[in-house]
Amino acid sequence: MQEQxxxxxxxxxLKAFNIPAEAQKTMTVTASEFFCNFPEMGRENAERELNKAVDRLWDRTIFVKEENVKREVRWLQERATYISGEGKIEITFADTVLSYLTMLQGSFTNILLRNVSSLTNSYNIRLYELFIQRFDFQTRYISLNKIS
Structure with missing residues (x-):
């Protein structure tokens, strides 16, 4: 949940499309930003939850399928840098993952954060994301076997 x-x-x-992805590869996120986006965790827990999320993200991999090739890649290029006493984390995403993340900026809005900030499990957030894709009230069929 915290990783999500x-x-x-x-x-x-993420910045506008005209900034090269490489310039966005390393970014600093503060515990204060994390708390502001998800206040139910409590200000006193924000730094700990942020650290925990990034540590777990380091251990995670994703599968990228391009044509007939399926590769397993890590989210992060290197372990996060913790800036002690400032409640900051500097993180560097892997090149493969970054290219997908920067594609999201055109369809991502801050409204999403506001709407999911009080949801308490990752499945709820994922369902919200799936439903909001059809916000224009078109019919949407989702196979329960394909939800991940």
């Missing part, structure tokens, strides 16, 4: 929240915070910070 961290990624939403990061995506909300």
């Amino acid at each position: 929240r961290f990624l939403l915070t990061y995506i909300s910070k």
Whole structure:
């Protein structure tokens, strides 16, 4: 859950399309930003939850399928840098992942963060994301086997 929240915070910070992805590869996220986006965790817990989210993200991999090739890649290029006493984390995403994250900025809005900030589990956030894609009230069929 906190990893998902961290990624939403990061995506909300991405700059305009005309800035090269490489310039956005390393970014600083503060515990204060994390708390402001997800206040139910409590200000006193924000730094700990941010650190925990980034540590877990380091251990995670994703599968990228391009044509007939399926590769497993890490989210992060290197372990996060913790700036002690300032409640900041500097994080560097892997090149493969960054290219996908920067594609999201055109369809991502801050309204999403406001709407999911009080949701308490990652499945709820994912369902919200799926439903909001059809906000124009078109019919949407979702196979329960394909939700991930």
